[in-house]
Structure formats: structure tokens, C-alpha cells
Amino acid sequence: MPAIQLPWYEQRDVGDGIKQFSQPYIHRYFAANFFHLRGRDADLIIDFGMGLQPLRPLLDVPPDKPLIAVATHIHADHIGAFHEFETRLGHPLEADAFARMSDEETLAQVFRELPNAVTQPPCPGWTPEHYRITPAPLTRQVGEGDVIDLGDRQLQVMHLPGHSHGSIALLEQARGILFSGDVIYRGGLVDDLACSDKGIYRRSMERLLTLEIRIAHGGHGPSMDQAQMREIARGYLQGTAAMATAQ
Numbered sequence: 001m002p003a004i005q006l007p008w009y010e011q012r013d014v015g016d017g018i019k020q021f022s023q024p025y026i027h028r029y030f031a032a033n034f035f036h037l038r039g040r041d042a043d044l045i046i047d048f049g050m051g052l053q054p055l056r057p058l059l060d061v062p063p064d065k066p067l068i069a070v071a072t073h074i075h076a077d078h079i080g081a082f083h084e085f086e087t088r089l090g091h092p093l094e095a096d097a098f099a100r101m102s103d104e105e106t107l108a109q110v111f112r113e114l115p116n117a118v119t120q121p122p123c124p125g126w127t128p129e130h131y132r133i134t135p136a137p138l139t140r141q142v143g144e145g146d147v148i149d150l151g152d153r154q155l156q157v158m159h160l161p162g163h164s165h166g167s168i169a170l171l172e173q174a175r176g177i178l179f180s181g182d183v184i185y186r187g188g189l190v191d192d193l194a195c196s197d198k199g200i201y202r203r204s205m206e207r208l209l210t211l212e213i214r215i216a217h218g219g220h221g222p223s224m225d226q227a228q229m230r231e232i233a234r235g236y237l238q239g240t241a242a243m244a245t246a247q
């Protein structure tokens with residue numbers, strides 16, 4: 001089989017010095033968005049995709065400029081290439097899981113068993129059975145209210161559990177930008193995993209209902225404005241209201 005030339009990652013400028021990456025050949029369940037932000041003193045990458053092809057060499061960052069990698073949460077579709085980065089940030093509730101990268105915690109086995117996991121192999125002879133995630137212990141733990149400083153841009157960590165225990169979003173308040181990972185996005189939200197908690201998820205949605213933003217870049221699907229984000233949060237709260245009154 002000849003070497004595969006197609007660009008595995010699609011890159012798109014979404015404004016505000018942000019590049020959005022997608023992975024068009026991966027099954028839609030595992031085809032997450034991730035983002036590269038340019039700052040004055042450091043760059044930031046938020047999530048990293050499945051890691052089916054090397055990612056770090058594709059990023060346009062000067063060799064002497066710090067690059068901070070922050071994981072929104074532990075699932076395979078977001079953290080496959082986390083280990084390629086030297087500075088790795090994530091929430092303490094998932095710190096052990098990042099160091100282990102077990103199939104159960106990352107859901108890697110779900111990907112391996114998925115029919116049509118990819119529509120093109122990432123390299124010749126690749127098959128899903130060989131998929132493994134390299135452990136990526138955190139070099140810094142970040143939680144609610146912590147700030148990631150890029151010099152001219154500051155991103156504040158919001159701990160918004162429910163989809164998973166250590167799910168975080170990053171808020172750049174000065175520009176009204178939220179990076180919301182799998183907490184909220186346009187598409188079916190997932191709250192029935194072993195690591196999910198619907199009651200806690202509701203509290204995270206209540207926080208998002210009052211958050212002032214201009215745009216939210218989600219871990220899946222197209223980006224949202226404030227009205228769209230609040231609509232999704234309201235929909236979740238209404239859909240789970242019966243459960244809340246039963247508690």
C-alpha cells in the first residue's frame with residue numbers, strides 16, 4: 001500500500017488568533033474539535049484529538065516559545081496526543097487517569113470495537129485493535145478559578161463536572177470566549193457513562209445559563225453564540241427535570 005498523503009488533521013482559522021483542528025476520517029463519535037491559541041509569551045493547545053497521527057510537529061510554534069497543553073477531560077477523543085507535549089495541565093480529579101490512560105477511563109476500548117472507526121487508515125496497515133493511548137502524567141493540576149497566562153491573554157479554568165468528574169472549560173473573559181470541551185456543544189450530550197453524574201451535570205448547566213460570552217467553541221460540533229449555548233443548557237435542565245424532582 002502506498003504512503004497515505006492526505007492531511008489527517010484539518011485546520012481552520014476561527015478568529016481571535018485561534019486555529020481549530022478536526023479529524024475528518026474518524027467516526028463522528030470520536031471526531032473531537034481541538035484548538036491552538038496564540039499568545040504573546042506562550043501558546044496554548046486545548047485538547048489534542050485521538051493521536052492517530054503525530055500532532056506536535058504540525059503546530060506552527062517557534063522552537064523557543066512555550067507551548068502549554070491543557071486537557072478538558074480524560075476521554076480518548078480529546079487526549080490521544082497529550083503525551084507529545086512537555087507541559088501538561090488537567091484537573092486533579094483525573095490526574096491519576098492521565099497517568100494511567102486505562103481503556104476503561106479513556107473509553108479507548110469503545111473506539112477499538114466501533115464498526116468503521118475510521119474511513120481512511122492513518123497509516124498503511126493500521127487497524128483499530130492496535131489503538132493504545134500513551135500515558136501523559138500532568139505536570140500541573142488546574143481547578144476552578146486558576147488562570148492560565150499567555151502574557152497578553154488569560155484563560156480562567158471553570159470546573160464543570162457531570163460528563164466526567166474532572167471536566168473543565170476555559171474562559172477568556174476579555175474576549176468572551178469559552179472553550180467548553182464535552183460539557184456543552186451542539187449535538188447529543190453524554191451523561192450516562194460510568195464517570196458521568198446527571199445531578200452534578202445539572203449544576204454545571206445552571207452555571208452556564210448565567211455565563212456571559214460571545215462565542216463558545218465546543219469539543220464537538222459547530223461553535224455556539226451565547227443564546228445557542230443557553231438554549232442547550234436550558235434544554236438539558238428541562239430534559240432532566242423529572243429526575244431532579246424525584247431526588
Ligand SMILES: [Zn+2]
Nearest residue numbers: 073075163182
Ligand atoms: Zn468526553
Ligand SMILES: [Zn+2]
Nearest residue numbers: 032077182219
Ligand atoms: Zn468528546
